[in-house]
Amino acid sequence: MERVAERFKVLSEPMRLKLIYALMDGEKTVSELVEETGGLQANVSKHLGMLLDAGVVGRRKQGLNAYYRIVDESIYELCDLVCGSIRDRLEEELRAFSSSQGRATAKGQQ
Amino acid sequence: MERVAERFKVLSEPMRLKLIYALMDGEKTVSELVEETGGLQANVSKHLGMLLDAGVVGRRKQGLNAYYRIVDESIYELCDLVCGSIRDRLEEELRAFSSSQGRATAKGQQ
DNA sequence: GCAGTATTTTATTATATAGAAATTCAGCAA
């Protein structure tokens, strides 16, 4: 249980999600990720370190650079599922709002 | 992005996961969940409130009791995915450990 | 040794949790 919670916690930080999304189109260096996300280098490095510990990303060092890439493929499905769930929820809210609007402004509508 | 992070954060707490798992075999009251998880009533109620806000569970009040149930079906898949990912990771570690043991104790093995 | 990348450390701030106490709410009985 602790492990599962830990796993979700790694994904519960916007900056880390940004990094994951940025890595979805291939391997990148820390500098590239710093530029793409707008974070400080130290923080980006720290978040990448956490993702590495969690086994979500892998690292390859070459010359002055560190290249990060996604290694846990389940990330894609996880994000898809959550996005779908959020979409469903918003659609539901929209439907509820619309029908209440309908009642208020054109009360014939059932 | 914030929304996705928020979604994962809801699932990043062991007590909330316990509650979700407890609800997987059907609707239960707060008292039942308190007993099953061993938490304080106030805390269980608070966590259930968060899950309710997040749209993960639903609530039905009847008499003195509040009955909670899972309403976001994607939870099942999410948990399966994470568990699978954790299992993969552990198997990988085990393999790496075993082969290093092999090298150390019976170094003929390549 | 110097310059460019990356990581680690430190301090501050913000957020979230557990636990205790107080409050609300529904049902029941005097």
Place this chain on the structure above:
DNA sequence: TTGCTGAATTTCTATATAATAAAATACTGC
């Protein structure tokens, strides 16, 4: 109605955790 009881929720406080930003430290290649 009034008060009481059980169930759930909310509020409050202390503690712990985690994020940011800044500074210091490593590592690599020239």
